[in-house]
Amino acid sequence: MEKPRKKFIDVIDKAIIAGKALDHDEKLFTYKGTFYPVAFCSLEVFRAMETFEARSDDVILAGYPKSGTNWLGQILSDLVATCEKKRPDEAKNVNDEELEEFPYLEIGDIEKYERMKKLPSRRVILTHLCPGNLPKSVFKNKAKILLLIRNPKDVATSFFHFSNKLPALPSHKTWDDFFAAFMTEKMPWGSYFNYISEWNKYATDENVMTITYEELKENRPLGVKNIASFLGISLTEEELQNVVERSSFQSMKKNSEKTHGALGSMLFRKGGVSDWKNLFNEEQNEKMDKVFEERIARTKLGSKLKYDVYCK
Template sequence: MEKPRKKFIDVVDKAMVAANTMDRDELLFSYKGILYPVTVCSPEVFKAMESLEARSDDVILAGYPKSGTNWVGQILSDLVATFEKKMQNEESINDEDLEEFPYLEVGDTGKYERMNKLPSRRVIFTHLLPDNLPRSVFQNKAKILLLIRNPKDVATSFYHFSNGMSVLPSYETWDDFFIAFMTEKMPWGSYFNYLSEWNKYAEDENVMTITYEELKENRALGVKNIAAFFGISLTEEELQGVVERSSFQSMKENSLKTHGALGSILFRKGGVSDWKSLFNEDQNEKMDKAFEEHIAGTKLGMKLKYDVYCRA
């Protein structure tokens, strides 16, 4: 099911070429108080996005950048593709003319009218806050898989990604990046605000939360639970195929085909606790304090098992 994603590769390639001609301070713009990359997002696109008509059978993945959305997105896309093939409806998912860039907020102003004409099921990824999604997502009770990951590994992965991806500002040192991460100067906004805002929806019946860490611990169980949440009925053998194709090694080997030049940047290590290679004692204390202040007592905060994955 790991077919080439021409639209994904084309959009990323064009964005990287454009970013290479820009100065560092030109790479981001602010919209409603949140920074976004100028070569992949625009105010006009955000306004046009409201015209998207969400459906109850949409498969939506929400996650802060570098929480594992490309990995879990592969799982979701594979689950849907496997089910569609089983239902002998493969044409609807393999037609390149119908393909759109999977991240909701990335595209052109005509994207959402095209998406409104796409057959079900549509697989949609987003890094947006819930209040910045089209209102129809909640009005029409679309199901959302909320992916969260411990903040120290998110910051570590974001640092390496920023320095490898020309559409984002790069950083001379980890210390410089850490200051930006902790002072809400990141593309798509503050990690802590992201979890705080999504926590308001954590009890909704149409929202399922899964952590990057629990999926790493037991991918087979995670895939099974995700399929059940979205009502995707597959055999044990079919589910196992999805599990095998979603291993980090398998995805890394196929990354050039599925994600183009971005593949090697996206699929760097895929582990847990890589933060220990970068954080110093003072940074650990600052992150621990921020976690306690903002999300420790919330449902999402408790689900992260911070003491297990983030204590020095």
């Protein structure tokens, strides 16, 4: 994961250029009632994505934007790459640049899904999509799904800063303007609350593991071990420790220009918990508390978020 990723950086650079050429109101389009950024996604790609055939040994990392998917993606890819290195078959080299694809399933071109057929198992695939917008084969073939969730106040805070840095997304002049948008359906990739509600329907499936951003921050070594166990990956203590060290915020930020190009400085800002306290006012706190209580609090994912610990 620390090697330069040319195709990844090319996609990001093109999206930044495209975003700069678009007015604020031109940056999003809708598909099945959800907003997506024009610079990253397209109707043609979504239609082509329906042909994607998931494998039972695929690893799908699902997370709402700014929940930590790039961070956990590093951990997953590192775990798989470390495991693959132990195999004698060199044809399974997951670092082959010719087979590299942008890791997010919904971002790319219409030929992407044909090329992905050539990728060796085990494929690590990231997505911000709700389950209803994923290809049906993901569930039919019981791909392994790692669901990453993060408390909504820190998600909103991180999304606000990220949107104002990345030209491909609509920016907001003030935090108040962004908060108003976040509490509606008008966010890129849709509503956070819809996202959690929809994924909650799959939270008890045997091929789904849920992990929170906060628990991974609290104890990264344990989180990495649990993920490896879920995926059936057997590594030595030294190998696991190396994965843990390479996935530290400091390590990833240091290598971000090489791994993420211009996106690196936008992604790796603070990497902490409770930054929301620097932005939320009392009225906004009360409004989000109320919506969380009404829509998510009594669900399995809602209880896992430990809202009273991280959002009060």
